[in-house]
Amino acid sequence: MIISWRPPKDDGGSPIINYIVEKRESKKETWGVVSSGTDHTKIKVPRLQKGCEYIFRVCAENKIGIGAPLDSAPTVAKHMFDPPSPPGKPVVYDITENAATVSWTLPTSDGGSAIIGYILEHSCMVAWENPIDNGGSEITNYIVEYREPNQKGWAIVSSDLTKRLIKAHLIENHEYFFRVCAENKIGPGPVVETKTPILAINPIERPGEPENLHIAEKGKTFVYLKWRRPDYDGGSPNLTYHVERKLKDSDEWERVHKGSIKETHYMVDKCVENKTYQFRVQTKNEAGESGWVTTSEVVVKEDLQKPVLDLKLSGVLIVKAGETIRLEAGLRGKPQPEVTWAKDKDATDLTRLPRVKIETTSDSSKFVLTKSKRSDGGKYVITATNIAEPPGPPTNLKVVDSTKGSITLGWGKPVYDGGAPIIGYVVEVRQKVEGQQPDAGWKRCNVAAQVIHTEFTVTSLDEKQLYEFRVSAQNQVGLGRPAELKEAVSPKEILEPPEIDLDASMRKLVTVRAGCPIRLFAIVRGRPAPKVTWRRVGIDNVIRKGQVDLVDTMAFLVIPNSTRDDSGKYSLTLVNAAGEKAVFVNVRVLGE
Structure with missing residues (x-):
């Protein structure tokens, strides 16, 4: 618009x-x-x-x-033009054994845009006339049957037709006889049969495969595909396409759109950065689909490209005093270049001049200087930079969790990404040895795949050893300087004393009617996982018919078919190596 x-x-x-x-x-x-x-x-x-x-x-x-x-x-928001109105009624003449001429008149309205073509459709239908005599009762339906010349038995196309027209689904390049009879309340009448067999042919064939499928552009999470219409359309101009993708080492292809698309290009988005994909496209028309055309494997990431400037001026620009100076340059580069304009060798920032306006987009930069003076003459220089280098070290590297055989590290993104997006991290470990060289003995932990999150668990560690860790960030230029953990650490089980979160309904008196179940529950925490014990406070501290369960972090006590004897105080106790915790719940059962 x-x-x-x-x-x-x-x-x-x-x-x-x-x-x-x-x-x-x-x-x-x-x-x-x-x-x-x-x-x-x-x-x-x-x-x-x-x-x-x-x-x-x-x-x-x-x-x-x-x-x-x-x-x-x-x-x-809508198109400037509307679809055209229908053409005039088609007229068929000059009919031969394998051809016919069809003509029609122009539509009364072209929708505001010149007519660029027409679509002519046809299908194989079976039709007949009403019987001369209905037998004294209204015709209720028609029965249509067919058979091949080498067969004696007839197959039913339809036995409950009320219209005198039907589309028959037949096998292509096979000949068929057809017969039709009318039926009223008394029963079916005599049949009328075609005298010669009819050849079933499909005037439209499957189209050819798309041509020149290629990746026109790719970015951090997308791939832009382009291709050409096939050289052979199968006799139909109504071509559409299917686009699919799959991850490397996967056997399953995924359709990336709903229905079919008409364009010969498609933006496949929502890809996972730094993952390897393949893409394929096929053509479709009324007769079916073509074979697939597949791209080679491609890693989805934003490519680096040095800045390119295309100054839209040749020779010397001459303007009169008072006129506006306009300069423009085409711009390309990944990541997006930064553009500066300068005059002669003066490093003055031209953007601060009130008469200067600079507009830079993703593909161009425009320089405008109004009310020019003689002193504005000279050499203007445009510079585009997108210098990329390895990123800085990750920030705030620390241990966020530990067990007897593992340590989980966490960190923040680098303050400086090097001018290119961060594509992952490398985690390294070594045993602490006195006098060891700074870069000696390091082993990469994430060998199988790139770490894309800012947390990683290093496993298979010995709790009797001291370990040093470091993490490096990586962009498309390379691996940056590592951030090292301040002190060597040993894997050990982190102890957390037991904690109990009792629901608000449990903190008051819990009241139930006799015969109904008593349900007590609480959220429990602790490392290692605490031992959970429910008791009824009394002479023997035993729950005689309760069902005790622990699901994830929820501890349950259920007493079915409660009686008044189940009234009293109940305790929940947690015990682990770090301590002990207990809470109490009062229960009253009403009725007999």
Whole structure:
């Protein structure tokens, strides 16, 4: 959708230097920015949802600040043109054994856009006329049957037809005889049969495979596929496509869209960064699907590309004093390059000059200097940089958990990513040895796969040994400097004394009626896992008919078919190597 506006009548005493364009859906209150830097009074708004109603607003900006917005009326996003109206009724003539000429008149409306073509469809149908005599009773249905010439028995196409037309599902390139009879309340009448066999042929064949399937672009979590229409469409222009993907070493292909797609390109998103995938595409028409065309294996990640500038100027730019100097350069690079403009050898930041406006997007950079002076002449230099290097060390490396045979490390992302996204971490371990060289003896823990989270558990450790650990971050350039654990550590079981979280309903008097079950429960914690004991406080401290259970961190006591004798005080006790904890619950059973 393209929106336009006129400059404000009052510029506030200072020239308008910029417009800010925003949009929102009519049903929502939040505004989204379409453009925050344009000096034009017309802009194309991308990525609108078809059929959705939007409101747009524009603010003008001068040196002093941003003015009040101007809102548009609600507008529905739709194509500029409508589909054409139906053509005139088709007329068939010049019929031969294997061809026929079909003509029709132009549609009354082209929908606002020139007609680019027509789609002619046909199918094999069986039809017949009403019987001359209905036998004195209304016809209730028709029975249609078929057989191949080398067969004696007839097969039913349908036995309950009320219309005099049916589409028969037959085997391609086979000949068939057909016969039809009418039926009324008394029964079926005589049949009428075709005199010669009819050859069943499908005028449309399966299409060819897509051509030139390739990966046009890939990023952190997406792959953009492109291909060409097949050279052979099977006799049908109505081609669609299926796109699938699978992870390396997997046997299962996954469809990445619903239904079929008409375009010869597709953005496959929601991929897992640094995982290896394969992608495949097939063509489809009314006759079926083609074979698959498959890409080679590809690692989904953002590639690095040095900055490339394409200055859209040849020779010397000459302007008159007072006119505007406009310079523009195409821009490419991954990660997104930073752009600076300078004049001659002066390192002055041109962006601070009030007459200068620089607008840089993902694919271009524009330099505008208004009300030029003779002193503005000279050599202007544009520089794009996206220097990438290995990242800095991870932050806050520490032990977050430990057992007798394992240690779990946690850390934060590096403060500096090196100018490229972090793609993973390498965890290393070595036994502590006095006088050992700083880089000697280290072994990589995560050999099988890259660590993408900021936590890792190192297993198969000896509780009698001291270990040193270090973690390095990695980007697409390489491995950065490691962060080392401050002190050597030994694996050991972390002791946590028992804790009991008693539900609020358990802290008061628990009342149940006789015959109903008594249910007591609590959340329990502790390391190692504590021993759980339920008792009834009394002479023998024994629960005679209760069912005790422990599910994950929930401890239960259930006494079915309670009686008044089950009233009293119950205790829950936890015991482990770190300590002991107990709580009490009072229970009253009402009735007999």
